[in-house]
Amino acid sequence: MSEIKPFHLNIAEDDLVRLADRLDNTRWPEQEPVDDWSQGTRLAALRELVAYWRIEYDWRRCEARLNAVGQFTTEIDGLAIHFLHRRSPRADALPLIITHGWPGSVVEFLGVIDELADPADPEAQAFHVVAPSLPGYGFSQKPSGTGWGIERIASAWSELMQRLGYDRWVAQGGDWGSAVTTAIGHQAPDGCIGIHLNMPIVRPNPEDMASKDPAILKAVQRLMFYQEWDSGYSKEQSTRPQTIGYSLVDSPVGLAAWILEKIYYWTDNQGSPWDALSMDQVLDDVMLYWLPATGASAARLYWESFGTFGAGNVAVPTGVSVFEKEILLTPREWAQRSLTNIVYWSEVAEGGHFAAWEQPDLFVAELRACFAKMI
Template sequence: MTAIRPFELAIPEDQLVALADRLDQTRWPEEEPVDDWSQGTRLAALRELVAYWRIEYDWRRCEARLNSIGQFTTEIDGLDIHFLHKRSSREDALPLIITHGWPGSVVEFLGVIDELVEPSDPAAPAFHVVAPSLPGYGFSGKPGQTGWGVERIARAWAELMQRLGYGHWVAQGGDWGAAVTTAIGQLAPDGCRGIHLNMPIGRPGPGDMESKDPKVLKALQRLGFYQQWDSGYSKQQSTRPQTIGYALVDSPVGLAAWMLEKVYFWTDNDGSPWDVLSMDQVIDDIMLYWLPATGASAARLYWESFGSFGEGIVAISAGASAFPGEILPAPREWAERTLTKLVYWNEVERGGHFAAWEQPELFVQELRACFAKMV
């Protein structure tokens, strides 16, 4: 049960044909009566994406890329965990476990893994990279019972690193990955030298509501926007994940619309979701929800843990990179209330919520700079 099993993707062709049929049979709503994204995913943008998906997109390209990195599964705590694992040729490489969030997947890291593992600059630090799919996401197993919240996932990730033979390691994450990585920091398992977050988690204190600090004011403004206009998905998934799950598992266009809205609002773009990510990249991510039918199982993580997102204190070494397009920016003083041993903090010049996906070079630089202070 503790075996590490090679995993190779080879999606049957009939599944891809069935997907094409569903795309052809889409029943479209009327166009939104506004000229922006204020009512959600715009019809024109979604039609453009779906047309590309149906005619030009090549799943086999993504499949081959994932297989070339190295995919594995192992059973932990009764559940199969899927993960990418690529070891460096460098003897001094530092083991790193890196965790995605929603609506992301391991494809967020396809642009950073090679550079982390085998740096183009021989003087740069190297990493052995482990990128697991969260339970209920991608090709990991779907929990059949409740209880798979971020604390349990953190324990599973510590077991995974031990099982892979890594006596010391570091952890990184954004979105749900930030919550899991924060939980790893709270757990402080043997071997974990420190953590890095590209979504620093922090909450305002009593005095912040009267603050004149521009960074605090920006954070409060973004928090207000999120709560009023941007959090409907989280309310639905944290209260009734099964209900939305039927639509997300049954309709590829519904799934794409649910996810594309967040690509638009959460990336650091200039007015189009394609300013920073290509259609191929976005559809690769959608496919990791569509093919294994994880719309409901992924949403259940919100039901499990959304109410306790980022709570608790991290006493081990921690670092954070604040990207300007983050959906819930946290000023350093907010982050330090959770990360009590903050050894690295940097405000990055560009990038949004999906840091590794949007700005792979900057993301790699941040990890190198942060973890150099820990080992």
């Protein structure tokens, strides 16, 4: 059961032809009666993306890139886990497990893996990079029962690192990856010498909500916007994931719209999602939900763990990078209530929620600066 198996992607051409047919037969709604994104994904933006998807997008390019990095599967706790694994050629490389979130996938890390593993600067810290797909995401197996929450995933990731022969390693994550990485820090398994988060989640207390401090006020305002205008997806996925799952698994355009709205709101852009990410990048991610039909299974992680996101104190050495356009801003004053051993803290002026995807160079620099404090 502990065997690590190579995983080679070769999607059947018939699957791509059926996708094209579905795109050709989309039943479109009327245009939104507002001139912004306040009612959700704009019709013009989605039509542009779908037209590119149908005519110009090349899945085989993404497929080849994933295969070139190195893909594997292994069964942990009864579930087949898919992961990218890029070993560094450097003898001094530090093993790193890096975890994506929703609506992301391992493609978020395609722009950083090479530089992390084999730096252009021979003096820069190198890493053996392990990037697993969350259970029910990408090409990891879909849980058939309940119980695969962040604590169980964290334990599985520790087992994965041990199975790969890494007895001294670090962990990193944002979004659900932040929750899983925080859980790793809370569990403090043998071998984990520290963690890095690019979206720490700490719930404010009543005094915080009434603060007049500019930094605290900015964080509270960001939180209020999220709760009132930006969290409908999480309410649906944390309460009725099966209901929305039918649409996400059956309609490629519905799936793309569900994801594109978050790309727009959560990236550091100047009014268009394409300011931050290319259409190819976004569609690579959409395809990792469409091809394995994970719209419902991915949503179920919200049902399993949304109420415990970021719970538990962490005593292992911890680094935090707060990117300016993150969904939720966490002041250090809040973070250190549960992250009790912060050894690195940085506030980055550019970038948003998908830090590695949007700002690969800055992201790599943050990880190196952080983990230099722990080795």
